[in-house]
Amino acid sequence: MTAANTLPIFDGHNDTLLSLYERERGDGVTFFDRSEKGHIDLPRAREGGFAGGFFAVFVPDPAEERLTDRPDPPASGYELPLPPALDSAYAQRIAISIAASLFRIEAASNGQVMVVRTHSELEACLRDGVLAAILHFEGAEPIDQGLDALEIFYRAGLRSLGLVWSRPTVFAQGVPFKFPGTPDTGPGLTDAGRALVRACNRLGIMIDLSHLNEQGFWDVAALSDAPLVATHSNAHALCPSTRNLTDKQLDAIKESDGMVGLNFHVGFLRGDGGRDANTPLDVMVRQVDYLVAHLGIDRVGLGSDFDGAKMPQELGDVAGLPKLVAALRAAGYDDVALRKIAYENWLRVLGKTWPA
Numbered sequence: 001m002t003a004a005n006t007l008p009i010f011d012g013h014n015d016t017l018l019s020l021y022e023r024e025r026g027d028g029v030t031f032f033d034r035s036e037k038g039h040i041d042l043p044r045a046r047e048g049g050f051a052g053g054f055f056a057v058f059v060p061d062p063a064e065e066r067l068t069d070r071p072d073p074p075a076s077g078y079e080l081p082l083p084p085a086l087d088s089a090y091a092q093r094i095a096i097s098i099a100a101s102l103f104r105i106e107a108a109s110n111g112q113v114m115v116v117r118t119h120s121e122l123e124a125c126l127r128d129g130v131l132a133a134i135l136h137f138e139g140a141e142p143i144d145q146g147l148d149a150l151e152i153f154y155r156a157g158l159r160s161l162g163l164v165w166s167r168p169t170v171f172a173q174g175v176p177f178k179f180p181g182t183p184d185t186g187p188g189l190t191d192a193g194r195a196l197v198r199a200c201n202r203l204g205i206m207i208d209l210s211h212l213n214e215q216g217f218w219d220v221a222a223l224s225d226a227p228l229v230a231t232h233s234n235a236h237a238l239c240p241s242t243r244n245l246t247d248k249q250l251d252a253i254k255e256s257d258g259m260v261g262l263n264f265h266v267g268f269l270r271g272d273g274g275r276d277a278n279t280p281l282d283v284m285v286r287q288v289d290y291l292v293a294h295l296g297i298d299r300v301g302l303g304s305d306f307d308g309a310k311m312p313q314e315l316g317d318v319a320g321l322p323k324l325v326a327a328l329r330a331a332g333y334d335d336v337a338l339r340k341i342a343y344e345n346w347l348r349v350l351g352k353t354w355p356a
Helices: 016-024 042-048 088-108 119-128 148-156 191-203 214-223 247-255 281-295 318-330 335-353
Strands: 009-014 050-057 113-115 131-138 158-162 206-208 259-262 300-302
Touching: 009 131, 009 259, 009 300, 009 335, 016 050, 016 088, 042 050, 042 318, 050 088, 050 119, 088 113, 088 131, 088 148, 119 131, 119 335, 148 158, 148 191, 191 206, 191 214, 206 335, 214 247, 247 259, 247 281, 259 281, 259 335, 281 300, 281 318, 300 335, 318 335
Parallel strands: 009 050, 050 131, 113 131, 131 158, 158 206, 259 300
Antiparallel strands: none
16 A cells, blocks of 8 residues: 555445346456456455445346446436336355355465454454444345344344345335435335344344435334434435435434545536536535535545446546545545544444444
């Protein structure tokens, strides 16, 4: 790691496991190979000061295109319907396969990568320069209504769970991809969803509110005794996408002493919702400024969505993270504030969520 990149950056969301799952079956690229494909591999992570993050298990529908593969939407806006629910047996099989790939990375890393399960393990990784990976499910399709699978996945290392991606589950509904639009798009949690929230609180699994519709958000807020966290979402006031958070939601997150991770996807950053890679880093800084103004400096972090979204061209990939840090520094964020945004706020909120 170069002197310019000594600030460790812990990230709230990436889709690298799915990217590797698809790429390994194509060109054989592994996590340990430096590549121009995708956004994260270990060599580029080291270049960018990437200390770790939430590694998402996302189960794709074979009939769906990935968001990053869709054509750019028209400048006048767009609306994509909610994809259909997944078959649960298929979802569980694919989730196990993708999660297993993370454990294989850990085993093959010679101590360079660790799947962390406790706050103290995460602290140690950040101190010792070991890349820390949190196993996260982006959508609860692999979880059965009886929650037996939740117990098993927790013992395996699951420490963060989104009740939905942007499609329905037996637990809740996600938001469709729409711009402009409101996150108030449908009904809230089902009875099974309420039971899942309580079980996550009992086990100490962080609940991710990104992709959840607004009524579901409020249902979780009423039920959960943990801080409210949206790992990769932005401010709706600056970019009125269904995926972003209203001021009222931000107020609730602040009241719970939770946090928001800035999503780097250009379509969730820009005021026009456009998927234009020619988006300056100043647009990212403006989102951070807004989140800090509403949440406080202790409740804002990064949630890149690397390998799952279109990045600003100036940033590029994980090796470009020091450019974002430099832009924040130029905007007036001092060393104390930058450490909080880079990793300390994630440490704090996970310390309040995971069991001791």
